[in-house]
Amino acid sequence: MLALIIDDSRAMRRILRRIVEPLGFSVIEAEHGQDGLNQLAQHDHDVDLILVDWNMPVMDGLTFIKTLRANKEVPRITTVMVTTETEPAHMARALMAGVDEFVMKPFTPEILIEKLQMIGVAIGDPTY
Amino acid sequence: MTTATLTPDAISWVCTRVRDRSAIELDSSKTYLIEARLGPVARQNGFADIDELIQAVKSNRKVGLESQLVEAMTTNETSFFRDLHPFEALRKTLLPEIKTRQAATKSLNIWSAACSSGQEIYSIAMHLREHFADLASWKVQLVGTDLSDDILARAKAAKFSQIEVNRGLPTPLLVKNFQRQGMQWELKPEVRNMATFTKLNLIERWPPLPQFDIVFLRNVLIYFAPDTKRAILEKVRKVMAPKAVLFLGAAETTMGLDATFERVQADNSVFYRLK
Numbered sequence: 001m002l003a004l005i006i007d008d009s010r011a012m013r014r015i016l017r018r019i020v021e022p023l024g025f026s027v028i029e030a031e032h033g034q035d036g037l038n039q040l041a042q043h044d045h046d047v048d049l050i051l052v053d054w055n056m057p058v059m060d061g062l063t064f065i066k067t068l069r070a071n072k073e074v075p076r077i078t079t080v081m082v083t084t085e086t087e088p089a090h091m092a093r094a095l096m097a098g099v100d101e102f103v104m105k106p107f108t109p110e111i112l113i114e115k116l117q118m119i120g121v122a123i124g125d126p127t128y
Numbered sequence: 129m130t131t132a133t134l135t136p137d138a139i140s141w142v143c144t145r146v147r148d149r150s151a152i153e154l155d156s157s158k159t160y161l162i163e164a165r166l167g168p169v170a171r172q173n174g175f176a177d178i179d180e181l182i183q184a185v186k187s188n189r190k191v192g193l194e195s196q197l198v199e200a201m202t203t204n205e206t207s208f209f210r211d212l213h214p215f216e217a218l219r220k221t222l223l224p225e226i227k228t229r230q231a232a233t234k235s236l237n238i239w240s241a242a243c244s245s246g247q248e249i250y251s252i253a254m255h256l257r258e259h260f261a262d263l264a265s266w267k268v269q270l271v272g273t274d275l276s277d278d279i280l281a282r283a284k285a286a287k288f289s290q291i292e293v294n295r296g297l298p299t300p301l302l303v304k305n306f307q308r309q310g311m312q313w314e315l316k317p318e319v320r321n322m323a324t325f326t327k328l329n330l331i332e333r334w335p336p337l338p339q340f341d342i343v344f345l346r347n348v349l350i351y352f353a354p355d356t357k358r359a360i361l362e363k364v365r366k367v368m369a370p371k372a373v374l375f376l377g378a379a380e381t382t383m384g385l386d387a388t389f390e391r392v393q394a395d396n397s398v399f400y401r402l403k
Contacts, residue, residue: 086290088303095300102299104290111294118212118298 001025001122002046006036006064007053007082012105016051016082019109023116023123025049033059037067045074049121054083054094062094069098078121082107134163138182142166142201145185149198150275151331152351165200199276202351206244208297209251214344214375217397218252219259222373226341227260229371234266237369239340241330242348243272246283246323247292250315252344253322254301269338273328280325286315330360339369347377354385361386365402374400 003025005016017027028043030036033056040047050068054061061081068074081094082103091102101115116123134142142162143154154162163178170181173193185194209215226236240249249272256263274280293302293313306313328334330348343364349357361382364374374389376382382389382400389400 086308088306088308091299092303095303099299102302104294106291107294108291111291114296118209118296 001048002043003027003049003051004030004036004039004043004047005051006030006033006056006061007051008032008056009053012053012082016112019112020049020051023113025123031058032056033061033064033067035059036064040068040074040077045077047077049116050077050079051082052079054081054085062097065094065097065099078119080112080115080119082112134159134178138179141182141186142197145194146198146201149194150202150329151353151356152202153353154201162201166197169196169200195277199278202275205347206247207295208247208293210248210296210346211378212296213395213397214346214399215251215255217375217394217399218255218342221394222342222399223256223260223263227263230341235268236263236266237269237271237338237340238342239337239344239367240270240272241328241343241345241364243274243283243325244279245288245292246272246286246325247288247296248272248344248346249283249323250286250319251297253319254305256322257305257319258301268322270323271337271340272323272325274325275327275329277327280327283323283325286320287312288315289313330363331356334363334367337367339372340367341369341372343368343372343374346375347380349380350377358385361389365389368402370402372402376400 001024003020005013005027007013007016008031013029021027028039030039036052052061052064061083065079078100079098080101080103081099082105084105085091086104100119103112103115113123136156139156139159139162146152146154166178166181170178173181173190175181175184181197184190185197230236238252240252243249249270253270256268272283274283290311290313293306302313305316305319307316326335345364349360352360365386365388368374383391388403390403392399392401
């Protein structure tokens with residue numbers, strides 16, 4: 001299984017990598033939405049899970065989601081937004097755009113794992 | 129405040145006092161839990177450490193201090209839509225059955241026993257609104273009970289931290305049912321008002337309760353000795369309507385305790401129905 005982590009913070013990418021790798025995912029990383037689209041194309045969109053931040057330079061997370069969902073050639077990939085954005089109206093917009101779930105920062109590994117289980121992501125037993 | 133480890137005598141005294149007041153069984157293996165829970169109580173009441181708190185309770189120096197101590201040791205972890213499977217059973221099996229069976233009376237009573245800060249009963253409320261909008265014309269009673277005054281006040285207020293709403297609550301339900309106030313998330317009145325809360329200590333005399341169709345008593349019995357579990361199940365049985373069901377925690381069972389319940393497996397969920 002392959003996960004794409006999109007966040008402009010290297011520290012946050014490392015935190016997320018350390019959570020999902022023990023669940024059985026290999027990880028590729030991107031620094032912003034456009035970088036994420038490029039990474040997806042390079043991997044023929046054969047990705048099982050995307051974790052994406054909202055506020056990033058070049059292309060933000062919401063634009064990334066809209067672009068991704070607008071491309072009907074791309075299979076539907078489960079996408080979780082991991083963000084400090086907690087304005088309900090904004091979150092509703094992201095859900096409308098096709099985000100499957102939100103994890104609000106700060107969070108614990110257990111919170112992310114519970115959310116993945118909740119939306120039916122097949123994950124192995126974490127080996128923390 | 130110092131962080132000196134409690135003496136065996138102090139641990140033993142706390143275990144005995146909590147057992148006498150709540151029937152919850154603690155022992156020295158729970159020393160970490162006792163220190164973690166009682167440290168904040170000592171601090172909030174201006175004591176230097178937990179030993180000083182214990183001395184104050186023993187000498188009855190401050191009204192309500194013993195209740196605070198017991199309540200701190202009996203508050204359970206909870207989260208929205210905890211374990212998911214019972215909610216699936218409600219949606220797929222139990223509520224459709226009840227809607228047919230009770231179409232004439234149009235009444236539905238659900239109890240969240242040891243409800244803590246209310247996440248379970250409010251999860252049920254959101255679940256009903258989401259999947260059973262037609263129950264709006266029914267008389268629906270969602271009752272939460274707990275032995276702690278503080279925790280019941282929190283449940284009634286229906287305000288949750290970001291960490292609490294991050295756990296287990298699907299985001300579509302968060303944005304639909306809550307309004308954000310700073311770092312707090314408050315349930316909208318139309319959901320909050322669906323639930324009522326009452327103080328109830330499972331091992332003491334119970335206040336009047338309606339006959340329930342569904343009882344959630346999850347991750348509660350594990351804290352009690354077998355005889356107390358039997359006594360609680362007997363009392364629970366008496367407030368269950370015919371064909372009512374009981375949800376226990378994944379590590380709990382009625383088997384070996386009360387033969388009047390039968391175990392029912394529905395998809396990934398297990399519940400207990402009166403025979």
